[in-house]
Structures are given as C-alpha cells and as structure tokens.
Amino acid sequence: MKVSVIGTGYVGLVTATCLAYLGHDVACLDIDEKKIEGLKQGQIPIYEPNLDQLLEDTKKTNKFPIFTTDPKIAMEHGEIIFIAVGTPPKENGEPDLRYIEACAKTIGKHAKQDCIVINKSTVPVGSGNWVYMLIEQANPKLNFHVASNPEFLREGSAIFDTFYADRIVIGADENFARAKLKELYKPLIEQSFTPPNYCPRPHGQAHIPFISTDITSAEMIKYSANSFxxxxxxxxxxxxxxxxxxxxxxxxxxxxxxxxxxxxxxxxxxxxxxxxxxxxxxxxxxxxxxxxxxxxxxxxxxxxxxxxxxxxxxxxxxxxxxxxxxxxxxxxxxxxxxxxxxxxxxxxxxxxxxxxxxxxxxxxxxxxxxxxxxxxxxxxxxxxxxxxxxxxxxxxxxxxxxxxxxxxxxxxxxxxxxxxxxxxxxxxxxxxxxxxxxxxxxxxxxxxxx
Ligand SMILES: NC(=O)c1ccc[n+]([C@@H]2O[C@H](COP(=O)([O-])OP(=O)(O)OC[C@H]3O[C@@H](n4cnc5c(N)ncnc54)[C@H](O)[C@@H]3O)[C@@H](O)[C@H]2O)c1
The missing domain is CATH 3.40.50.720 (NAD(P)-binding Rossmann-like Domain)
Structure with a gap:
C-alpha cells in the first residue's frame, strides 16, 4: 500500500522503515532539511539499535522510502497518511499541538481524494475531530477519513516493539478506515513476514491482537497506558x-x-x-x-x-x-x-x-x-x-x-x-x-x- 509518514523522529522513522520492510511504498516528510538529506543517504539521525540496518535492508526489495521536505510529493503519494510529529508539553502541562495543526493544513492542501489520515502522535481526547475540522477547513472539497493508531513502542527496542507488538489499537468511527488499516498491518497481525536476522521472531509469537475502538477511546488508551x-x-x-x-x-x-x-x-x-x-x-x-x-x-x-x-x-x-x-x-x-x-x-x-x-x-x-x-x-x-x-x-x-x-x-x-x-x-x-x-x-x- 502507499503510505506517507509526516515526521521522521523516533516514532515516524521507525514506523516508516518497518512498513517499508514489510513491503509497503513509503514516503516520509519532515521540515528538518538536514535530517532528510542524511536519511536519503541512509544516515539515521537518532540512536535506535538496528534501525540503520533495517533501512538498508529496504533497498533489497526496492522499498527504500522516499525522503522529502516537499509536502506536495509526500502527500500526493499516500492513500494512508500517518501523522507522527512531536506533541511536546507546554509550560502549563498541556501538549503543544502546533505541529499537528501544521500537518492538518499540509494534508488539506496536498492530500489526494479518499485518503485516510491516521494520528500516531499522542494527542488529547478529541484531537481526531479537531484534525478532521482543520483538514476540512483547509480543503472543503477533499474527501478523507480520520483514524487514531496510538503508538506503544519503546525507544531502544522500537523495531522489536513494532514487529512483535502486544497489540495494535485502531480507533475509527467507520469501517472503511478500519478495514484499510487491518490490510496495512496484515503482515504484523498474522506474523507472515520474514523477520530480519537481527530482530528474530520470539519463540511462540502468536498473531498480534487487533483492537478496534472508536477514536476517543483509542486516544484514551494511549494516555491511560502510559499513566498506568x-x-x-x-x-x-x-x-x-x-x-x-x-x-x-x-x-x-x-x-x-x-x-x-x-x-x-x-x-x-x-x-x-x-x-x-x-x-x-x-x-x-x-x-x-x-x-x-x-x-x-x-x-x-x-x-x-x-x-x-x-x-x-x-x-x-x-x-x-x-x-x-x-x-x-x-x-x-x-x-x-x-x-x-x-x-x-x-x-x-x-x-x-x-x-x-x-x-x-x-x-x-x-x-x-x-x-x-x-x-x-x-x-x-x-x-x-x-x-x-x-x-x-x-x-x-x-x-x-x-x-x-x-x-x-x-x-x-x-x-x-x-x-x-x-x-x-x-x-x-x-x-x-x-x-x-x-x-x-x-x-x-x-x-x-x-
Ligand atoms: N518517542 C517515543 O518513544 C514515543 C512512543 C510512543 C508515542 N510517541 C508519540 O509520538 C509522537 C512523536 O514523537 P517522537 O518522539 O517521534 O518525536 P520527535 O520529536 O523525535 O520527532 C518529530 C519529528 O517531526 C518533525 N516535524 C515537526 N513538525 C513537522 C511538520 N509540520 N511537517 C513535517 N515534519 C514535522 C520534526 O522535525 C521531527 O523530526 C509524539 O506525540 C509522542 O508523544 C513517542
């Protein structure tokens, strides 16, 4: 499937590289030109064990992601668009949503018809509706869907956590987005992919549970899991x-x-x-x-x-x-x-x-x-x-x-x-x-x- 990922930080880059390894066509957008220039050469801007190797391995199947700072190229690529930008805390403890807002506007401007926008960033309850509103305001003619897919990976074992996740949570208010995401994650859910030798499948690894909820509950699951x-x-x-x-x-x-x-x-x-x-x-x-x-x-x-x-x-x-x-x-x-x-x-x-x-x-x-x-x-x-x-x-x-x-x-x-x-x-x-x-x-x- 054709996937776009906005933000190439810890979550975005790991998600993009893993999806490319699984056989999807991935384009990554970031505003950081230096990062993107390095990534085009296969240079990983963060320390995450084996991520450089995994990115290199995507070349073997011609799935090395497109890395770009051009929103038009990245947004016109994806039938599925992941938002994976930072949501750092403001002084008062609330998350700063300005990067999410910028993404929504970019999507509204450049995304193609019938795309599915998936929030992977950790965002407050209600953000799904808010992102929908912003995209609609930016382009009232765009037909699109919004879903939530909270991320649970741990830095330091991010590839393992993606390939052998305890669960995949999808929050969506309609079946179309849910079905598309199930298709995207099929190799993980069914554990049908060939693991890289540096991240072998654990003995006895079973299918990954696919937990389907409404958007608000998915947003609450992420905050509740971390708080717990x-x-x-x-x-x-x-x-x-x-x-x-x-x-x-x-x-x-x-x-x-x-x-x-x-x-x-x-x-x-x-x-x-x-x-x-x-x-x-x-x-x-x-x-x-x-x-x-x-x-x-x-x-x-x-x-x-x-x-x-x-x-x-x-x-x-x-x-x-x-x-x-x-x-x-x-x-x-x-x-x-x-x-x-x-x-x-x-x-x-x-x-x-x-x-x-x-x-x-x-x-x-x-x-x-x-x-x-x-x-x-x-x-x-x-x-x-x-x-x-x-x-x-x-x-x-x-x-x-x-x-x-x-x-x-x-x-x-x-x-x-x-x-x-x-x-x-x-x-x-x-x-x-x-x-x-x-x-x-x-x-x-x-x-x-x-
Ligand atoms: N780091 C983790 O372990 C982890 C785990 C689970 C969930 N999360 C959540 O995932 C989200 C991303 O976290 P992270 O640690 O990957 O953040 P990060 O700061 O490492 O990466 C964010 C990236 O987004 C880019 N960016 C910002 N605005 C952009 C825009 N408008 N267009 C394109 N790119 C843009 C930045 O340049 C940066 O490269 C956060 O909401 C975080 O809470 C993080």
Missing part, C-alpha cells in the same frame, strides 16, 4: 521509601508482589524514577483533560509528585553522607533517560546535575551514546564530559549511577573503587549492584529502598 506504567514505577518508588524507613528490601518486596499474575513484574523497579519524552508529558496531559471537566485526578497528581521527588532524594542522600556538597567532586554514570537511547528529554540526569552544580559541587558525566546530544542540547550545562566510567571515577568523592546501561552493569567495581578519592560513595540510583559486593569492596554504598 508511570504509576507502577511511582508505586514501586513510594514503597521503596517506606522500605528504607522500616528496613525492608524493595527488590524483594517487588519480586514478592510482581509474581502475582494480577500485578505483573514489569515496571516495578524502584530507583530515581522515570523520565523521557512520554511519561511526564502524557500524565500531565491526562491531568489537564480531567481538570477541563472539573475532575480531580488524584492518582495522576501522586504519580507525578512521587516521581520528581525521587530526583531530589539523590541529593538528600548525598547531603546526609557528605553534609556539604560545595567543592565535592561528583560523577554521573549515564545521561540518557534510559539505556539504549540518546534521548535526553526529561532525563533525571539533567535535573540531578543542575541541582548538584547549584549546591557548589563539581560535576563530571559520562554516557556511551547520549553525551554528544547532551553537549549540543545543553551548551550552558557546566559539567565535564569524560569518555568512560573509569576516567569518571578518578578522584571523585561520589559516583551516582543514573542510567542502567549494560556497560555499567558490568563495571569492574574494584577498579572503580581504586580510582576514586574522598568518601568513596557509590549511589546506585537504579539498584543494579549487589549491596553486599559493593560494601565488601569498601564503597559507602547507597541504593534506593534496600
């Missing part, structure tokens, strides 16, 4: 803080509850909390929706408050141990909001670094992938960038593990200990090291809720 996951982590963190008070071990407690099939063991890791482009933004957006209806979403407020307090907890723990942070040398292991991505949106590392600098500490940082992005995006952040964890450890009073990259799980902690100076504090913000081993080496080891 964020709430699970905040719950684990709240329990961790109580564990600290009573002397229990939160990892054992979470194992004890997570094995209950009604609860499930995922997203119960206590630590310094979630970050990233989605959770904070989507929980805030759902809060705003509830407030519009004069409803008090207490669980959502709690979810957010607990999360951001965890970042301060790190500072508090260091103050408890070191008393004065002024003049202390502190290293942060990890900058990305989670492993396997270069994404720094709402990354806890940034808040922690800023708070430490404000208190007069000298802060050094390292990250296997996200350091370059951090330099570019935060030119005023007064930190020293170093190449690896051992260089980071040299002469530091304290190290804080912020992002649980695999490399950091495998650190030679004895070597790290030897390189450190001062009070030899290892603050494990993700509970990845064994307290017994770390203490045996001699660290003043602090973790969350253990």
């Amino acid at each position: 996951l964020a709430m699970k982590i905040s719950f684990a963190n709240q329990i961790a803080n109580i564990c600290d008070l009573v002397g229990a071990d939160v990892t054992e407690v979470m194992q004890g509850i997570g094995t209950d099939s009604r609860i499930g063991g995922k997203f119960l890791n206590a630590g310094i909390g979630w970050g990233g482009s989605c959770f904070g933004k989507d929980v805030q957006a759902l809060i705003k929706i509830a407030e519009e209806y004069d409803y008090n979403p207490e669980l959502l407020y709690g979810t957010t408050n607990v999360n951001y307090k965890q970042r301060n907890l790190v500072i508090k723990r260091l103050q408890d141990q070191m008393k004065i942070l002024k003049g202390k040398k502190i290293g942060l292991l990890g900058l990305a909001f989670k492993p396997n991505t270069d994404d720094l949106r709402d990354a806890p590392a940034l808040d922690i670094a800023k708070a430490l600098i404000k208190l007069g500490a000298s802060v050094s940082v390292t990250d296997p992938i996200a350091a370059e992005n951090c330099k570019k995006q935060n030119p005023d952040l007064e930190v020293n960038y170093v190449n690896d964890p051992y260089e980071l450890a040299q002469g530091k009073d304290a190290l804080i593990l912020v992002t649980e990259w695999d490399e950091y799980r495998k650190l030679d902690l004895e070597k790290v200990f030897r390189f450190m100076g001062g009070s030899k504090i290892l603050l494990d913000g993700r509970n990845i090291y064994s307290p017994v081993d770390a203490k045996k080496i001699g660290f003043n080891y602090i973790s969350i809720g253990r």
